[in-house]
Amino acid sequence: MTMSTWLVQIAVSPRCTRLFTRGLLNGHALHRDLMRLAGDNLGDQPRKTAGLLWRVDEGPAGLQLLVQLNTPPRIDALPGDLALSARHRDLTPLLDRLQAGMRVRYRIAANATKRHGNATPEKKGKLANLHGADADAWWARKATDAGLHPQQITSTALPDILGPTTRDRHNTPQTVRHGVTRFDGIATITDPDQLRTAITQGIGRARTYGCGLLSIGPLSEPR
Template sequence: MFLTRFRVNTARREARQLLGSPRRLHGAVNMSFAEPPGRDGNGPRVLWRLDRNSRNEVLLYLVSPSRPDLTHLVEQAGWPTADTPGWQTYEYGSFLDALAEGGTWAFRLTANPVHHVRFKDGQPTKRTAHRTPRHQIGWLLKKQENAGFEIAEKPAERRLLEAGDEYQLIVHDQRGLQFGKTENSGRHDVTLTAVTFDGRLRVTDPDALRRTLTSGLGKAKAYGCGLMTLAPVR
């Protein structure tokens, strides 16, 4: 497994076009591999995420079973004449192997929190986005056990509210995404809500967490959702 980071040159028109279209960026990510890994099953796959740290600092992260070549992205959305290659790729397997039960990590996850709702009796349920931070956090809390971790709780003296401030977790950068998609049945619109979670977790099941980090969490993985990354707690 490999973890790759690429900084987007937001001053370039081609870069802004990619940032504005999850479908285009999905295609550009797939072009980074001579043979993109399959998307079926629960095995490792190509995951990606955009971190919009500021107006001028947008980072693209990839996790992939094979090493990517981002030359085309440098030419479209990077700094082609710079002395450095434009991206950094790190071997990820040794980090994953070292995960141990009880370990504590800071994490970031961009995800598509959804649930199924029946609007009228007798009708089938429909997948619907969670719109509020409270429900989005609830979605993540329901996922955590099977995903191999638990969100760290705040000490009681650090909680600002009696209810709703129990966890070391924030939700931010909610974005509504809509774009066209062409399939065998024709062209249709895709609408989804992506949000970013930053927080602290404790490893409860290392094997399950490895699957989460390499296979993603939740829906819309092809469009920049599902990738969780870990960092040492400061």
């Protein structure tokens, strides 16, 4: 039996002021809030078990949260000050209709990174954020691996998202920051099974903190 996939669209209430810390989206706190949509007793990897992925989109009406998970969402469990409105739908029929050769529009906010190679000892092996043409090339590779052939890529650098606060070797608190690039465009499906896996599991790093959710929609062909 195919596992269902649900999408929740949340219009963020303008009264909710705790989403941002020092002007940046607090992905760590928001993740905790959105996990309330999933069930309890999810084991050692609750986000992965719930299939929770999310993204913040900003439009004329304000901030919108797109949240995806593999179980019917518990909308009533959301914090009262977060959602101005929330609606959900089952994405499974859309995923079941995917076919090779189908042209789609896509959007993903991703943490495009690579590991430092020839660098100073303190940087070697650490992750570096990619920008511009390097970020586009990163997405082209990831899209191909995900069963998509991108015919158009428009990339937009977004503000960093804050992760958890950790402590360095001097016991100084440091808040992890994840770089974010949004990729929009048009692509042709080359492998529907790989694409379904990429949509349900997410792409790239920082999936807990608002990266990796790939959204697609059929492209209306001109008449």
